[in-house]
Amino acid sequence: GAGVSQTPSNKVTEKGKYVELRCDPISGHTALYWYRQSLGQGPEFLIYFQGTGAADDSGLPNDRFFAVRPEGSVSTLKIQRTERGDSAVYLCASSLTDNTEAFFGQGTRLTVV
């Protein structure tokens, strides 16, 4: 596609449920980032992939959060046993390589009730 695509655009889930958020990066982009953004705050780094491997997952808040990118393209962010504090907009971005501009998707707004 022409840009980074994130699905779903909105997700409402009950506390304790499992959710998956999907990111389709721009074709050919090797770097992929996941961020979480709360109202009035900047994007908070979660995890960064270079190809299929997680180059840096230091931003994942705890072991309920996990992300994969098995073929070096599409990535899925997985959240187990969701909590109300997980409610935020989850942003995905891709870039051609390291140290180049990142292109963002429109985000998935996750609401845990």
Added chain:
Amino acid sequence: SQQGEEDPQALSIQEGENATMNCSYKTSINNLQWYRQNSGRGLVHLILIRSNEREKHSGRLRVTLDTSKKSSSLLITASRAADTASYFCATALTPTQGGSEKLVFGKGTKLTVNP
């Protein structure tokens, strides 16, 4: 934790005026980037300045970088109401001791341009 700190947190100006936003950061960087965000969703890349550059221009945007002070500024000249948005600086870190070149964002400056 967030690497960059933008200043001011909020800025309100009249159309036609210039807007200046500042960003300070803490560790060595490969480059510094500025992004714009409308309505809390996707961010749009504005400009990238590398650590060996001091100034860069793109249309009405001018970015400066002072690596000795670990700071950058974004100047928007002749502002328009359509420039109303949140602006973020992001630093691409220099990998040290096994760290990655992840892109880390500040908290942003909310710019309002009044018609």
